[in-house]
Each structure stands twice: as structure tokens, then as C-alpha cells.
Amino acid sequence: MSLMWSVKVVGLGVVALSLSLELLGWVFGRCRRRRTLNKVLFFPSKVSCVEHLFSENSACSCFCPLPHGVETSFSCLLRHILSASSSLDLCVFSFSNMDMSRAVLLLHSKGVTIRVLSDKDYSAITGSQIGVLRKAGVCVRCDAGSVHMHHKFAVVDGRLLITGSLNWTLTAVQSNMENIIITEEAKLVQPFIKEFNQIWALNDPALSYKR
Amino acid sequence: MSLMWSVKVVGLGVVALSLSLELLGWVFGRCRRRRTLNKVLFFPSKVSCVEHLFSENSACSCFCPLPHGVETSFSCLLRHILSASSSLDLCVFSFSNMDMSRAVLLLHSKGVTIRVLSDKDYSAITGSQIGVLRKAGVCVRCDAGSVHMHHKFAVVDGRLLITGSLNWTLTAVQSNMENIIITEEAKLVQPFIKEFNQIWALNDPALSYKR
Numbered sequence A, B: 001m002s003l004m005w006s007v008k009v010v011g012l013g014v015v016a017l018s019l020s021l022e023l024l025g026w027v028f029g030r031c032r033r034r035r036t037l038n039k040v041l042f043f044p045s046k047v048s049c050v051e052h053l054f055s056e057n058s059a060c061s062c063f064c065p066l067p068h069g070v071e072t073s074f075s076c077l078l079r080h081i082l083s084a085s086s087s088l089d090l091c092v093f094s095f096s097n098m099d100m101s102r103a104v105l106l107l108h109s110k111g112v113t114i115r116v117l118s119d120k121d122y123s124a125i126t127g128s129q130i131g132v133l134r135k136a137g138v139c140v141r142c143d144a145g146s147v148h149m150h151h152k153f154a155v156v157d158g159r160l161l162i163t164g165s166l167n168w169t170l171t172a173v174q175s176n177m178e179n180i181i182i183t184e185e186a187k188l189v190q191p192f193i194k195e196f197n198q199i200w201a202l203n204d205p206a207l208s209y210k211r
Helices: A003-035 A073-082 A098-109 A130-135 A170-174 A186-202 A205-210 B003-035 B073-082 B098-109 B130-135 B170-174 B186-202 B205-210
Strands: A038-043 A087-092 A113-119 A139-143 A152-156 A160-164 A178-183 B038-043 B087-092 B113-119 B139-143 B152-156 B160-164 B178-183
Touching: A003 B003, A038 A073, A038 A170, A038 B186, A073 A098, A073 A152, A073 A160, A073 A178, A087 A098, A087 A186, A098 A113, A098 A130, A113 A130, A113 A186, A130 A139, A139 A186, A152 A186, A160 A186, A160 B160, A178 A186, A178 B186, A186 B038, A186 B178, B038 B073, B038 B170, B073 B098, B073 B152, B073 B160, B073 B178, B087 B098, B087 B186, B098 B113, B098 B130, B113 B130, B113 B186, B130 B139, B139 B186, B152 B186, B160 B186, B178 B186
Parallel strands: A087 A113, A113 A139, B087 B113, B113 B139
Antiparallel strands: A038 A178, A087 A152, A152 A160, A160 A178, B038 B178, B087 B152, B152 B160, B160 B178
């Protein structure tokens, strides 16, 4: 074997090795991208029993007359809310849905750090769950600075954004045409986390005592 | 040179070539991913002059008392709406913002195919721009099937989704706390296109004549 051939073989080997590393990076990149959740839910949702979502035992038996074992937009939304293991930041204009309130209370009882921001006017209307959450010891702040705090978003564990047109009410879930985006896309999640922290800090009750 | 060495060299060459192709694909993939727009806008927006966005001449002179040359959430939103070159599908609960109406009319005058879906009740309130658009010849359909058609989204050229909590009103833009996501992420855009087409078809006036 000539020296030139040896050089060529070694060179090709180096190229093959570096390209293999690039390929590995590409494969890992693709796997990571595939895992990034991007989901859209539309409402009104079909009505089904969601009792199993609140039970530790996934095979819970419920004898209510609603359809069982059916995945609907609402059960999917509830599942993602209930997936919180460390924190739930919730910023919602109107909150009167009992199942969603029950989900927040369940997470609170499990030690998940909950922060709830709501609109001052709408938190006081009949059926609002804001008072219920407050009484249960959930941290709640109401915005009085703007005409309306009209957001409807939640951030689960600082990584999952749930946002859209849907207020957390029964009418929104069962009667209106609404949409919800559920995404882990950092470029979308991070600005919402920043926005939440800003509104949360602006509505610190300690600030109003100082004024 | 032995036969075995030739086989090794050719084999390594093939590996290097295939990996180079993978690398090229990876580079193109990364470039494409980088270009995928994912943006979040928050409101209320600062108020600034948006006259230049409606002018063919980018250096248009406006002498109104509002700040000029300032990029705000609203000017950014308007810019993305006005970027439509072939179609704009708009599905919005409440539409009374004059600048946004002007943008839709400008696109219509340029030959962009516009379809507007709105809520039946809210399209009839004082200040609604739905009648103005209809009179100008824009295709408008109002949903009467649900309690409220509460969506607030637009799809530009079948590729760009604009969605969030913001109704197309002056209060939403200048006074409320609101959010808008602007994204080209296909997994988010495509379901909204499908949803729009379904609601559009469901509210075809020809269907109500047949009923």
C-alpha cells in the first residue's frame, strides 16, 4: 500500500467519524423536536365523565349517566392541567368551572405550588371559583389596574403553556366555539412566564399597603 | 494496493457520501427551523401612529400628534395582518377596531381573498365593523349555531396563525391585558385552517335556504 493511499484512507476515516457525530446530533435533535408538544383543542367539547381523572386509581368505577372512557377536548385539557407536579400559574379572566376548580384544589392538596391571577370584577360574580380557591388557601391575586385582565392562560411546571380563547367557565367548555393551544415550544412558553411574573408582582397586596 | 484496501476505501467513501447528505439535510432542517416564526405579543399596546403601515411609500409623512416610528404590539400585529398576499381567513367574536377594519379593506382592495367569520350577536352591536366589511364586498358569514363563536384567530396566506385572547376592538388593544401568538408552526396552524373551513361550510347561507 502506498503512502498516498494510507493518507486518503485516514482522511476518509476522519470525515466519516466527524459526519457520524453530526448524524448522531441530528438524530437526537429530531427526537427532541418530535417530543415537543404542540396541540390544539377546539370547543364546545363533548360531555363525558371525567371522574377517573381525579382518582388515584385509574380504573375507578363511576356510575353517573355520562359516557365513560371517552377522550374529549375537555378531558384532554383537564389531563394536562392535572399533569402539574411542581407548579401551576393560572391567569384567567373568568373562572367558574367546577371541574377545573376541583382540579386546581386537587393539585393544591398534593403540594403543587399554585398561583392564580384573575380579573377583579369577574372574580366577584356569582359562581366564580376565585373565592373558593382563596378559602382553600390557594394564592390568588386580582388585577385592578387594567380595564380587564382578559388573559386565559396557564403554565404547568414552568414548561407547558395552555392558552387560547377559552375562559374557565362551563359555557365556554360546553356551549361556545373556543380554542386552546397546548405547547412546550420555549419561544411561546417563556414570554407567558415573564408576563405572569410581571402581573403577579404588580398586584402584590404589599404594594397597595405601601401606596 | 491490495483488493481489500480498495474495498475499504470505497466503503468509507460511500459512508462519507451518505453522511454528507445527512449533514446537508440537517443543516437545511436547522435553517428551516430557525426561520419558523413563533412570536408572542402582549397588550395593552402603547399607542403610536400606524399610518405608514397603510402607505405604499414606507417613508410616508404623517403629522398626527401620536409618536412616529415606534414598533408596538399593535403595529406588529397590524404588520403581520397586512403581510397577507393571497388570503386572509378571519374568525373573530367581536370586530370594532377601525385600524384593523382598514387593514382588511386595504387587503380586499389589493385582491387578497378575504373570508370573515363572526358571532351573530356581536356583529350587530354598535361600532361593529362587520357591516362595513360586508358593504365593501368582503365575504362575511355569521355563526348562529353556538352560544357564542368566541374564537379570535386569523390565518394569513394559509401559513401564518394569529390567535389569542384579543378581540379586534379598541378596548382590547389599548386598555385590556391580552395576548396574541403569531406562529408558522404547522402543527398549530393546520388545525385552525381545518376549524375555519368547517365553521365556514356550516354557516353557508345556501344551507339555510335548503333547510
